[in-house]
Amino acid sequence: RLTWTRQAALEAEAVASLSCSGHGRAFLDGIGSSQGEPACECYACYAGSDCSELLPDCPADADSGDPLFLEPFWMQRAERSAVVVSGWHRMSYVVTKGTLLSIELEKLIRKLHSVIGNANATGKFILFGDGSTQLINTAVHALSHNNSSSPTSVVAAVPYYGAYEAQTNLFNSEDYEWKGDAFQWKNTSDSSVNSIEFVTSPNNPDGQLRRPVIQGPLAKAIHDHAYYWPHFTAIPSMVDEDIMLFTLSKITGHAGTRFGWALIKDEEVYNSMKYYATLNTVGSSHESQLRALKLLKVVLQGRGSDIFQFAFTTLSDRWRKLSSSFSLSRRISLQKTAPQYCTYFQRIREPSPGYAWLKCEMEEDEDCERVLRGAGIISSPGSSFGAPNRYTRLSLIKSQDDFDWLLHRINALVAQEAI
Numbered sequence: 001r002l003t004w005t006r007q008a009a010l011e012a013e014a015v016a017s018l019s020c021s022g023h024g025r026a027f028l029d030g031i032g033s034s035q036g037e038p039a040c041e042c043y044a045c046y047a048g049s050d051c052s053e054l055l056p057d058c059p060a061d062a063d064s065g066d067p068l069f070l071e072p073f074w075m076q077r078a079e080r081s082a083v084v085v086s087g088w089h090r091m092s093y094v095v096t097k098g099t100l101l102s103i104e105l106e107k108l109i110r111k112l113h114s115v116i117g118n119a120n121a122t123g124k125f126i127l128f129g130d131g132s133t134q135l136i137n138t139a140v141h142a143l144s145h146n147n148s149s150s151p152t153s154v155v156a157a158v159p160y161y162g163a164y165e166a167q168t169n170l171f172n173s174e175d176y177e178w179k180g181d182a183f184q185w186k187n188t189s190d191s192s193v194n195s196i197e198f199v200t201s202p203n204n205p206d207g208q209l210r211r212p213v214i215q216g217p218l219a220k221a222i223h224d225h226a227y228y229w230p231h232f233t234a235i236p237s238m239v240d241e242d243i244m245l246f247t248l249s250k251i252t253g254h255a256g257t258r259f260g261w262a263l264i265k266d267e268e269v270y271n272s273m274k275y276y277a278t279l280n281t282v283g284s285s286h287e288s289q290l291r292a293l294k295l296l297k298v299v300l301q302g303r304g305s306d307i308f309q310f311a312f313t314t315l316s317d318r319w320r321k322l323s324s325s326f327s328l329s330r331r332i333s334l335q336k337t338a339p340q341y342c343t344y345f346q347r348i349r350e351p352s353p354g355y356a357w358l359k360c361e362m363e364e365d366e367d368c369e370r371v372l373r374g375a376g377i378i379s380s381p382g383s384s385f386g387a388p389n390r391y392t393r394l395s396l397i398k399s400q401d402d403f404d405w406l407l408h409r410i411n412a413l414v415a416q417e418a419i
C-alpha cells in the first residue's frame with residue numbers, strides 16, 4: 001500500500017496520460033503546470049493544444065545532437081525506468097563515506113564497460129561530471145600542468161567537436177593555448193612542445209574511429225568516447241587509454257540529466273581533475289546520480305541487448321534511408337562508411353552514425369549550410385567543426401518526427417536536381 005509516494009505517482013501518471021498526439025510531451029514542470037493541468041510542449045513543426053497541427057513551412061531542424069531518438073525506448077519501459085525522489089533524498093553535499101559520488105553508481109559503470117566490452121575500467125579512477133562537457137576543460141587543466149615556460153598546445157584533427165576549441169579559448173589559461181588542427185600543428189611544431197590532443201572516437205561529426213595524430217613523449221591525449229557504444233559504431237576492441245570521457249547523454253539519451261564520467265589511469269591526473277571539478281561544482285547532482293543508476297540498471301538488463309538493438313536498428317534504418325536519398329544526388333555527398341566486425345554483436349554490422357557529414361560538391365556551393373537552409377533544412381556549418389563551409393552536419397539522433405521531416409526535405413531537395 002503506497003503512502004507518501006502516492007501523490008507523486010498520481011501527478012506523474014496524470015502528466016504521462018497527455019498523449020499530445022504523439023507530436024509533443026507534457027512534463028511535471030511543463031508549461032502551464034503552475035495553473036493546474038500541464039500543457040503539451042510540441043515538437044518542432046507541430047502546434048495546437050494537442051500538437052496535432054503540422055506547420056507546413058516549418059524547416060527541418062537537424063542542428064543539435066539532442067538524442068531524443070531514444071525517448072520511445074524509455075516510454076515503452078515506463079515502470080522499469082521511473083524513480084521517485086523523496087523530499088529528503090541525499091540533501092548533504094557528500095554522497096557516501098565523504099565522497100561526492102555514488103559508490104553503487106561507480107560500481108555499475110565499471111560493470112557496464114566490462115559487459116559491453118567497449119572500455120577497460122579496471123584499475124582506473126572514475127570522476128563524475130555535469131555532462132562530459134564539464135570534464136573537457138577539467139582534463140585540459142589537469143594535463144597542462146607541467147614545468148614548461150610555454151603554454152601547452154591544445155589540438156584536434158579537423159573536423160572536430162567545436163566545444164574543445166570554444167572551451168579552451170573561453171577558459172583562457174596561461175597554461176594552455178588552442179592551436180587548431182592536429183595535422184597542421186604536427187607539421188609546424190617540434191617534439192619539444194607539450195601538446196594535448198582531443199581524440200574523438202567515433203568522431204563527431206564524421207563518425208570515423210580515430211587514433212591520436214600526435215606522437216611523442218610530450219604528447220598527451222584526451223579520448224572522447226561519447227559515441228563509443230553499439231548505437232553508433234561497431235566495437236572493434238576494448239579501448240584502454242590514459243583519459244577516456246563518456247556521457248549518459250549518448251548511451252541512454254538523457255542529455256538533460258547532465259551526467260558524464262571520466263576513466264583516468266594516472267592518480268596524479270585524477271587528483272588534479274577531481275580538485276578542479278570539486279571547486280567547479282562540488283560534484284554532480286545527487287538526483288542525477290540516482291537517475292543514472294536507475295537508467296543504467298535498465299540498460300544492463302539482458303547485457304544491454306534491449307537498448308543497443310533498439311538504438312542500432314533505429315539509427316541503421318535512418319542511415320539506410322538517408323544514404324538512399326543522397327545516392328540520387330550529384331550535388332551533395334555523404335561521408336564514407338563501411339560494415340565492420342563488432343565484438344559486442346559478435347558479427348559484422350552496418351554503419352549507424354549519429355551524424356551525417358555532408359559535402360556540397362558543386363564548385364559554386366561553397367556554403368553548404370546555406371544550400372540546405374534554402375531547402376528548409378537547418379544544419380551545423382563546417383566552420384563549427386574547424387572545417388570548410390563546403391561541409392555541413394546533419395543530426396540523425398533527434399526524434400522520429402524530426403528525422404521524418406528531415407528526410408522529406410532532403411528528398412525534395414534531391415528531386416529538384418532532376419528538374
Ligand SMILES: C=C(NCc1c(COP(=O)(O)O)cnc(C)c1O)C(=O)O
Nearest residue numbers: 064065131132133161204226247249260
Ligand atoms: C550535443 C552535441 N555533442 C555532445 C558531445 C559532448 C557533450 O556531451 P554532454 O555529456 O551532454 O555534455 C561531448 N563530446 C562529444 C564528442 C559530443 O558530441 C552536438 O555535437 O550537437
